[in-house]
Amino acid sequence: MSAGTWLIGIVVVPAVATVLSYLFTSVVRRVATVVSGLATLALSVMVAVRVAGGGRVVAGTLFGADSLSGIFLLVTAFLYAATAIFSIGYLGGSRGMGELIGRVGQVVRQGASAGKDGDSEEASQQWAVSDRFDKRFFTGINIFCGAMSAALILSNLSLVWVAIEITTVVSALLVSLEDTDGASEAAWKYVIIASMGLGLSLLGVFVLYVAAAPVLGSSHALQIGYLAHVHGLARGTVELAFVLAVIGFGTKMGLAPMHTWLPDAHSEAPTPVSALLSGSLLAVSFYAILRFEQVTVLNVGNVFPHDVLLAFGVLSLLIAALFLLVQRDMKRMFAYSSVEHMGIIAIGAGFGVPIALAGVMLHVVSHGLAKGTAFFGAGSFKIKFGTKDISRISGGLTALPWSGSLLLAAVAALSALPPFALFRSEFMIVDGGLSAGQDLGVVVLLVLVTVAFAGLSWNTVKIILSPDRPNGPSMLAPGSPAISGSSGPSGGLGTGGGLDAGASQGGGHDSPGTAVSASVDGTIPPGSSDNSVIMPLEVAGSQGLCAWMVVPMLAGVVGLVLLGLHPPADFMRLVDSAARELTGRVAR
Amino acid sequence: MAVATVVSSPSAFTSIVTLFGVGVLVTEFLMLRAHLLRSQVRLYMVQSSLVAAVALATGIEQGNSGLYAVSALSFIIKVVIVPMVILRLMRVDSADLSQSAIMKLPSMLYIALVTAACGFFIGVPFRTASVIGRGTATAGNAVPIDIAIVLVAFTLIVLRRDVISQVAGFFSLENGITLFSISVARNMPFITDVATFFDLLVAAVVFGLLMRLHHMKTRTLSTHVLDRLKG
Amino acid sequence: MSLSTYVVQLIQVLTVLLLAPLLSGAIARFEARLQGRRGPRVLQPYYDFWKLFAKETLRPNGSSTLFIAGPVVAFCCYLIVPMLIPVLTSFPLPLGYMGDILGGGFILGLGSFAVALSAADTQSPYAQLGSSRAMSFGALGEPIVLFVVFSVGVITRTDLPYAMAATIRSSGSAMLAPAHVLAAIAFFLVVLSETGRIPVETHSGTLELGMIDEARAFEHSGPAMALLTWGSAMKQMILYTILINVFVAPWGLASSTSAMAVLLAVLSLLGKALVLGCVFAVVDDSFAKLRLFKITEYLAGSFLIAVLALLVYLVGVG
Known part of the structure; x- marks a missing residue:
C-alpha cells in the first residue's frame, strides 16, 4: 500500500464510520468510531514516519502531506481515537459496555426502568431520545474528526478553508447537543464569530490567489506544495493575505481578541467535544495560519509575519493569564488555558528561529495530549460531582483516584512542569526567543506563563487535593x-x-x-x-467511573512523559523537518 | 484626483458590472433596516441574484465558461435553496425583527457608510494593482466595492442583534467574497467554487438548525437574551 | 430664423413660468385617473390663478410685511433659477455663467426660506409647524443636494450643469457609470421630498398634522396665495428639468438658436417632464407615507446614496 493510499484512508475511514454511525445501532456506532479513530491514528503515524525526513507524500492533486501536516495529523488522530474511547464511558458506560458484550444489558436496563416506572411506554421513549442524542453525537464526532484530518492533508488552500469551515458548523452542532440554554447560546456565539472570522480568511485565501496566480499559474496558485517554495510574489498583496488569514483563522484558533467564543463553546460542549475543540481544532486552525506564514516568510521576509504573530500571541497570553486567575468553572478554566497555550504557540512562531519553531511543533502535539487529558478529567469530575463549579468540588483524589491523579498530571503538564513534554517545548521556545534576540518577548512570555501557572494550579489543587468536606455539597448527594x-x-x-x-x-x-x-x-x-x-x-x-474513561487519559499522560523525557527519534526528526519547512530552508 | 486618474473611460460592460456590484452594496445597506424575517431573506435573494448576474456578465465578457457555471450555481443555491432551507427551518416567517437594532437607523446607516468608505479606500491600491498588472480588468475594477460589501456585512452582524440578520449578514459576507473572487481571481480552479458552494449549503442547514434551536429555547429571534455566559 | 441668445434666455424663463401650471395640472389629472377619479381639468391651475389674482389679500393680525414679501421673493427666485440651468439649449446661454449649480441651489433654498419666513410670520400654529418642519427636513436634505452636486462636480471637473449634461450626451456608457446612476437616484429622492411627494408628504392631503410644505400656505390668500402655488409649481418644474436635462435624459435640447429648434426643445422638455411627472405620480400612488419621524431615515438613506456616488467615483470604479 503506497503512502498516497494512506492519505486517502485518513479521509475515507472517518467517512465510513460516519455512515455506519448514522445508519446503525449504538453498538455499531461505538465500534465503528473507536476502530476508525485507531485506524486513523495508525495511518497518521505511518504518514508521519514517512514524511519525517522531509519531502511530501501525495495522492493525486487533491491530497498531500509534508512534515508540517504530519505533526498536526498526529495530534488530531490521537485525540480522535482517545475521544472515541472516552465517549463510550462518558455516554453512559454501563450501557455502552453492556452493549459491547451483547444487547442483554440494554434489555435488562429497559426492563428495570420500566419496572420501576410502571410505564414501559415512557421508558421506551426515553430510550429513543437518548438514542437520538447518541446517534448525533457519534455521527458528529466522526464528521468533525474526518474534516479536521482532511483539512490537514488537502493540497489546495481553498479546500483547506472549506474543510475548516465544515469543522466549524459541525462542531457548533456538537456544542449545542446538550440542549441546555447555555449550550445553545455558546453554539450560536461560536458559529457566528467563527464564521465571520473564516469569512475573512476566505478573503485572505483569494487575496493570496491573486498574488500567486501570476507566478504559479491559476491551477497551481493555491496548491500548498507549490506555495511552500514560491518566490517573487507581490509584497503588499501577500502581507494583506497574511493579516486576513491570521485574523480569520486566528478567530478559530482562539487568539485574543477574537477568542471570545472559545470559553463559552468549550465549557458548554459535551466534554469529549471540548477535548477535540481544544486539543485539535485550535491546532488545525493554527496549521492553516502556518501555511500562510510559510508563503509570507518566503516573499516578505521574517519581520512582518513574525511581528504580527508576536502581537497576537502576547495579547492572547495576557488575557488568558488574567482570566485564568478568576475562573470558577473547571471547563472554562481549561478553555482559557487553551487560549494561553495558543498564545505561547503564536509567540513561538513569532520568534521564528528553527529551535523555537521546533518547540512550537512539539508544543502543539503535547498541548493536544495534555488538554485532551485535562478535559477528559474534567468530564469525569463533572459526571462524578454533577458540577463544573470549582468551589463545589473538593476531595477529587479520594473520589476518583485514577481520574484525579491523571488530571493532576495533565494540569502539571499544562503548567509546563519538568517531566512533561510541555516543559521541553516551552524551554525550546524560550531558547529560540533568546537566540532570536527577542529578549523582551521572552520576558513577557515567562512572566505571563507564570501568572497562568498560578491560576491553573491553584484551582486544580483545590479541586483534587483538598480534603473532602463531609458536609459540603462536594459530592453529589441525594436531593442536594x-x-x-x-x-x-x-x-x-x-x-x-x-x-x-x-x-x-x-x-x-x-x-x-x-x-x-x-x-x-x-x-x-x-x-x-x-x-x-x-x-x-x-x-x-x-x-464509579469505568476503564473507558481512564484509558485515554492514561495514554495521554504516558505520551506526555514519553515526549518530555525521551522523545522517539523519528518524532524529533519530524519536528525538525517541520521547523525547517517553516523557515523556508528545505532541502529540495 | 490622484486616485481617479487610472480610470480609462470604462466600457459599458464595466459600468454594468460595477453597477450590479453597487446594487449588492445597496441591498447590504437595506438589510440594516429590514424589519421582517421574510424581507431579510428576500433581500438576500435579490442580492444573490445580483451576484449571479455579475458572474454571468463577467463570464460573457471574458468568455469564461467557468463563470457561467458559477452564475448558475449561485442562482440555484443562493437564490433558491438557501432561502428555502432557512425559511423551512424557521417556520415563523413574519417574525418582527425591528427591535433588534442596537441604535437608531440613521446612526447605523452612517456607521455603515463610514465602514464602506474604509472598505473603498482599502480596495483602491488593490484595484490599481490589478489594473496595472493585467491590463484592462473589467471586474477588477469593482474590488473596492467588494471589500466595502464585506465590511458592511460585518457591521450588519454587529449592529443587529437577531439571529436572522446575523445569518443574513454572514451569507452576504460570503456574497461579497464571491464577488471579490469573481473580480480578481479569474480562472480560479472550478473545484474551489464548487467546494465553497457545498460549504454554503452545509452552513445554511446548520445555521437553520441552530436558529430553530435558539427560537425553541428562547421563544424569540433576538440575541439580547444571550448573556448568560461570561467571564 | 435665428433668435438672439438673450431671447432664448427669456424663452427659457417663460417656458418654466408658463408651462409649470400645465405640468401640475396634468400630473394632478393623471394621479386622479390612477386612483379611479375623473380629476380636475388639465388647465385647472390657470383658472385657479386667474381667480386668486382677482381677489384681495388678507393679512393675519400681527403679521408684518414679511408675510407679503415672502411669496414675492420666492417667486422671483424661481424665475432666476431657469436662467442658470439647461432648460432648452445644450450650450450655455450668456446668463448661464451668472451662477453655477451651487448658486442655483442657493437661490432655490432662498425661495424656500422666504416662504418659511412668511409662514412663520403668520403666528398661526399650523403654518409655523409647516415652516419649522420644512426647515428641519430641508436642513437634512441640503447635504444630499450638496453631495450630489459635488459628485457631479468631480466627475465633470466643473460646476456648470451644462457641462454635466454634455458629458452624458457624449457617451452612452457615461449614463451607466455607477457614480452617475447613484447621484441620479439620490437626486430623484431629493426631488421626491422637495416636491412634497409620498413617502415624505401627502401633497394632496388635508390632514394638517402630517403636512409640511402645504401647511405653509395656510394663512395666505388672494394674489399672494397664487404666487405661492405658482412658485411651487415652478419649483417642481425646475427640479424636474434639472433631473431630466442634467442627469437622466439630456437629449432633445436645442443645439442652435433657430426658432424651430427652440420650439422643438420646448415641446420635448414638456414631453419629458410629463413622463417624469407620471413616474412621480405612480411612486406617489404605490407607497405609503412615512411617519414623520421616519423621514429622517428616508433622508439618511438618500444621503447614503449620494455619498456612495461620490465614494464610488473617488476610488475610481465609477
Missing part, C-alpha cells in the same frame, strides 16, 4: 438542592438528557434541575419528565 442549581439547569448532567426538552411529555419545560436532584440516587421518580438525565448518573452514582 445546591447541586441542581450549581451550574445552570442540568449543566453537569445533560449528557443523556440532551434533546428531550422539546420531546418530553407532561412536565414540558420545567427546570431539568429538579429532575436531577430528585433522581440522583439512581431511582426514577414517578412523573419526572426528564428521565433520560438519569443514565450518566447511574454510572456515576452506582458504578
Whole structure:
C-alpha cells in the first residue's frame, strides 16, 4: 500500500464510520468510531514516519502531506481515537459496555426502568431520545474528526478553508447537543464569530490567489506544495493575505481578541467535544495560519509575519493569564488555558528561529495530549460531582483516584512542569526567543506563563487535593438542592438528557434541575419528565467511573512523559523537518 | 484626483458590472433596516441574484465558461435553496425583527457608510494593482466595492442583534467574497467554487438548525437574551 | 430664423413660468385617473390663478410685511433659477455663467426660506409647524443636494450643469457609470421630498398634522396665495428639468438658436417632464407615507446614496 493510499484512508475511514454511525445501532456506532479513530491514528503515524525526513507524500492533486501536516495529523488522530474511547464511558458506560458484550444489558436496563416506572411506554421513549442524542453525537464526532484530518492533508488552500469551515458548523452542532440554554447560546456565539472570522480568511485565501496566480499559474496558485517554495510574489498583496488569514483563522484558533467564543463553546460542549475543540481544532486552525506564514516568510521576509504573530500571541497570553486567575468553572478554566497555550504557540512562531519553531511543533502535539487529558478529567469530575463549579468540588483524589491523579498530571503538564513534554517545548521556545534576540518577548512570555501557572494550579489543587468536606455539597448527594442549581439547569448532567426538552411529555419545560436532584440516587421518580438525565448518573452514582474513561487519559499522560523525557527519534526528526519547512530552508 | 486618474473611460460592460456590484452594496445597506424575517431573506435573494448576474456578465465578457457555471450555481443555491432551507427551518416567517437594532437607523446607516468608505479606500491600491498588472480588468475594477460589501456585512452582524440578520449578514459576507473572487481571481480552479458552494449549503442547514434551536429555547429571534455566559 | 441668445434666455424663463401650471395640472389629472377619479381639468391651475389674482389679500393680525414679501421673493427666485440651468439649449446661454449649480441651489433654498419666513410670520400654529418642519427636513436634505452636486462636480471637473449634461450626451456608457446612476437616484429622492411627494408628504392631503410644505400656505390668500402655488409649481418644474436635462435624459435640447429648434426643445422638455411627472405620480400612488419621524431615515438613506456616488467615483470604479 503506497503512502498516497494512506492519505486517502485518513479521509475515507472517518467517512465510513460516519455512515455506519448514522445508519446503525449504538453498538455499531461505538465500534465503528473507536476502530476508525485507531485506524486513523495508525495511518497518521505511518504518514508521519514517512514524511519525517522531509519531502511530501501525495495522492493525486487533491491530497498531500509534508512534515508540517504530519505533526498536526498526529495530534488530531490521537485525540480522535482517545475521544472515541472516552465517549463510550462518558455516554453512559454501563450501557455502552453492556452493549459491547451483547444487547442483554440494554434489555435488562429497559426492563428495570420500566419496572420501576410502571410505564414501559415512557421508558421506551426515553430510550429513543437518548438514542437520538447518541446517534448525533457519534455521527458528529466522526464528521468533525474526518474534516479536521482532511483539512490537514488537502493540497489546495481553498479546500483547506472549506474543510475548516465544515469543522466549524459541525462542531457548533456538537456544542449545542446538550440542549441546555447555555449550550445553545455558546453554539450560536461560536458559529457566528467563527464564521465571520473564516469569512475573512476566505478573503485572505483569494487575496493570496491573486498574488500567486501570476507566478504559479491559476491551477497551481493555491496548491500548498507549490506555495511552500514560491518566490517573487507581490509584497503588499501577500502581507494583506497574511493579516486576513491570521485574523480569520486566528478567530478559530482562539487568539485574543477574537477568542471570545472559545470559553463559552468549550465549557458548554459535551466534554469529549471540548477535548477535540481544544486539543485539535485550535491546532488545525493554527496549521492553516502556518501555511500562510510559510508563503509570507518566503516573499516578505521574517519581520512582518513574525511581528504580527508576536502581537497576537502576547495579547492572547495576557488575557488568558488574567482570566485564568478568576475562573470558577473547571471547563472554562481549561478553555482559557487553551487560549494561553495558543498564545505561547503564536509567540513561538513569532520568534521564528528553527529551535523555537521546533518547540512550537512539539508544543502543539503535547498541548493536544495534555488538554485532551485535562478535559477528559474534567468530564469525569463533572459526571462524578454533577458540577463544573470549582468551589463545589473538593476531595477529587479520594473520589476518583485514577481520574484525579491523571488530571493532576495533565494540569502539571499544562503548567509546563519538568517531566512533561510541555516543559521541553516551552524551554525550546524560550531558547529560540533568546537566540532570536527577542529578549523582551521572552520576558513577557515567562512572566505571563507564570501568572497562568498560578491560576491553573491553584484551582486544580483545590479541586483534587483538598480534603473532602463531609458536609459540603462536594459530592453529589441525594436531593442536594445546591447541586441542581450549581451550574445552570442540568449543566453537569445533560449528557443523556440532551434533546428531550422539546420531546418530553407532561412536565414540558420545567427546570431539568429538579429532575436531577430528585433522581440522583439512581431511582426514577414517578412523573419526572426528564428521565433520560438519569443514565450518566447511574454510572456515576452506582458504578464509579469505568476503564473507558481512564484509558485515554492514561495514554495521554504516558505520551506526555514519553515526549518530555525521551522523545522517539523519528518524532524529533519530524519536528525538525517541520521547523525547517517553516523557515523556508528545505532541502529540495 | 490622484486616485481617479487610472480610470480609462470604462466600457459599458464595466459600468454594468460595477453597477450590479453597487446594487449588492445597496441591498447590504437595506438589510440594516429590514424589519421582517421574510424581507431579510428576500433581500438576500435579490442580492444573490445580483451576484449571479455579475458572474454571468463577467463570464460573457471574458468568455469564461467557468463563470457561467458559477452564475448558475449561485442562482440555484443562493437564490433558491438557501432561502428555502432557512425559511423551512424557521417556520415563523413574519417574525418582527425591528427591535433588534442596537441604535437608531440613521446612526447605523452612517456607521455603515463610514465602514464602506474604509472598505473603498482599502480596495483602491488593490484595484490599481490589478489594473496595472493585467491590463484592462473589467471586474477588477469593482474590488473596492467588494471589500466595502464585506465590511458592511460585518457591521450588519454587529449592529443587529437577531439571529436572522446575523445569518443574513454572514451569507452576504460570503456574497461579497464571491464577488471579490469573481473580480480578481479569474480562472480560479472550478473545484474551489464548487467546494465553497457545498460549504454554503452545509452552513445554511446548520445555521437553520441552530436558529430553530435558539427560537425553541428562547421563544424569540433576538440575541439580547444571550448573556448568560461570561467571564 | 435665428433668435438672439438673450431671447432664448427669456424663452427659457417663460417656458418654466408658463408651462409649470400645465405640468401640475396634468400630473394632478393623471394621479386622479390612477386612483379611479375623473380629476380636475388639465388647465385647472390657470383658472385657479386667474381667480386668486382677482381677489384681495388678507393679512393675519400681527403679521408684518414679511408675510407679503415672502411669496414675492420666492417667486422671483424661481424665475432666476431657469436662467442658470439647461432648460432648452445644450450650450450655455450668456446668463448661464451668472451662477453655477451651487448658486442655483442657493437661490432655490432662498425661495424656500422666504416662504418659511412668511409662514412663520403668520403666528398661526399650523403654518409655523409647516415652516419649522420644512426647515428641519430641508436642513437634512441640503447635504444630499450638496453631495450630489459635488459628485457631479468631480466627475465633470466643473460646476456648470451644462457641462454635466454634455458629458452624458457624449457617451452612452457615461449614463451607466455607477457614480452617475447613484447621484441620479439620490437626486430623484431629493426631488421626491422637495416636491412634497409620498413617502415624505401627502401633497394632496388635508390632514394638517402630517403636512409640511402645504401647511405653509395656510394663512395666505388672494394674489399672494397664487404666487405661492405658482412658485411651487415652478419649483417642481425646475427640479424636474434639472433631473431630466442634467442627469437622466439630456437629449432633445436645442443645439442652435433657430426658432424651430427652440420650439422643438420646448415641446420635448414638456414631453419629458410629463413622463417624469407620471413616474412621480405612480411612486406617489404605490407607497405609503412615512411617519414623520421616519423621514429622517428616508433622508439618511438618500444621503447614503449620494455619498456612495461620490465614494464610488473617488476610488475610481465609477
